[in-house]
Amino acid sequence: MLILNGRKIQKCWLIMRKSVLALSVTLALIANTSIAYATLKSDSSSHSVDSGEIRWGTYHGSTQYTSARDNAISEWDALGHINIAGDTVFTIEDLSFDDYNMADGYLGWWHKNTGADEIEFNEVYFNVMSDGERNKTALHEMGHALNLAHTTNQFSVMREGQISQSVLYQYDINDYNARWGD
Amino acid sequence: MFIIRRSLVSIAIMILIVGCYYYFTRNEEQTVQVMESHGDPIADFSDKRNLVGTADLVFLGKVNAFVGQSNGSKPISTFYVEVVSSIKGTLADKIVQVQQYGGYTNESGKKVFHIYEDDPLLQIQQMYVFSAIQQKDGSLLLIPGYGSELVTDGKENGKLTEYRNAFNAQIIPELKRRSHARIE
Numbered sequence: 001m002l003i004l005n006g007r008k009i010q011k012c013w014l015i016m017r018k019s020v021l022a023l024s025v026t027l028a029l030i031a032n033t034s035i036a037y038a039t040l041k042s043d044s045s046s047h048s049v050d051s052g053e054i055r056w057g058t059y060h061g062s063t064q065y066t067s068a069r070d071n072a073i074s075e076w077d078a079l080g081h082i083n084i085a086g087d088t089v090f091t092i093e094d095l096s097f098d099d100y101n102m103a104d105g106y107l108g109w110w111h112k113n114t115g116a117d118e119i120e121f122n123e124v125y126f127n128v129m130s131d132g133e134r135n136k137t138a139l140h141e142m143g144h145a146l147n148l149a150h151t152t153n154q155f156s157v158m159r160e161g162q163i164s165q166s167v168l169y170q171y172d173i174n175d176y177n178a179r180w181g182d
Numbered sequence: 183m184f185i186i187r188r189s190l191v192s193i194a195i196m197i198l199i200v201g202c203y204y205y206f207t208r209n210e211e212q213t214v215q216v217m218e219s220h221g222d223p224i225a226d227f228s229d230k231r232n233l234v235g236t237a238d239l240v241f242l243g244k245v246n247a248f249v250g251q252s253n254g255s256k257p258i259s260t261f262y263v264e265v266v267s268s269i270k271g272t273l274a275d276k277i278v279q280v281q282q283y284g285g286y287t288n289e290s291g292k293k294v295f296h297i298y299e300d301d302p303l304l305q306i307q308q309m310y311v312f313s314a315i316q317q318k319d320g321s322l323l324l325i326p327g328y329g330s331e332l333v334t335d336g337k338e339n340g341k342l343t344e345y346r347n348a349f350n351a352q353i354i355p356e357l358k359r360r361s362h363a364r365i366e
Contacts, residue, residue: 162356
C-alpha cells in the first residue's frame, strides 16, 4: 500500500512539475509580448462636457470675438440638456475661448486638452469675416465641444466652410438630442 | 535528466519574473493619451479644387527625416521632404522643410499625442502629395487633415494627374482672397 502510495505521489509530483513548467513558459511569453505592444489609448470622451455641463472661462486666454462666442453659448445652452455657463470659484473650468493667428486654412479649432479644453478663432480669417460667418464658426466649434462631428447637410452648422449662420436648425437640434437627450 | 528539468523550471521562472517586472514598469510609459483637435476649414477640402486653391504650394515628395518639434501645448512637427514633382507654385530647393500640426507633449508625467483632424504624423520614407500654405516667415505649413495624401508605390502618376486636374480647375476660397487683400 505504502509503495503504491509512493508511486502515486511520485506521479503526481511529476505531473505538477510539468504543469508548473508549462505555465511558467506560457506566462513568460505573454508578459514579454505585452512589452512590445505600445497601446495608443484614444480619449473616448472627445468633448468638453463634464457632469452635464460646460463651464467656460479664461484659463487659456480670452477672445476678442465675444459676440460670436456669446451667440454660440446662447444657442446651444438653450437646447437644455447641457448647461453652458461661466466658470466660478466653485467649479472647474472645462473650456476657454481665445484667438490665434496662422494662415492654416482653418477658421477655428476645438482642442481637447488634459486640462481645460479650448476653442480658438483664427484672426487671419475672422478679421475679414462677417458677423454671420463668425457666428457660424463659433457654433461649429461649440458643436465639436459637444461631441458633434462634421456633416455635409446643408442646414447644419457642422458643415465645413465659410457660411453665414447664426442659429441652430432642426438637423443640429436632432443630433444634439440624440447625443445628450434622455 | 532531473538536473535538466530543474534548470528548465528555473529558467522559465526567471523569464517570468523579468517579464512581469518589465510589464508592470514599462507598460505605463508606453500608454499614450491621444488628444484630438477638430476645426472648421475655410472651404470643403474634400473637393481637391478647393484644397489646391487654398494651398500656395502643391507637390509630390518623399519624407526624408523628422527634424524636430516645437515646444508648447500645441506641438508642430517639422520634416525634411525631397521634392519629386511640383504641381502648384515654385520651390527653390530640392529638399524642403514642411510643418505639420501635431506631435507629443509630456503632461503631468504622461505622454500625450496631439492629433489634428485624425491626421497621423508623416512617416519617414513615404511618398505624399503635399498641399501647403506659405507663412509670413517663409515656412510651409501643411493644410491640416488634407495637406498630406499618402501615395503608395505605383500610384504616383495617377495622383499627379488627379492633382494637376484640380490645379487646372482650382477654386480660390473667398476668405483666402479677402485675407490676402487685407495683408497687401
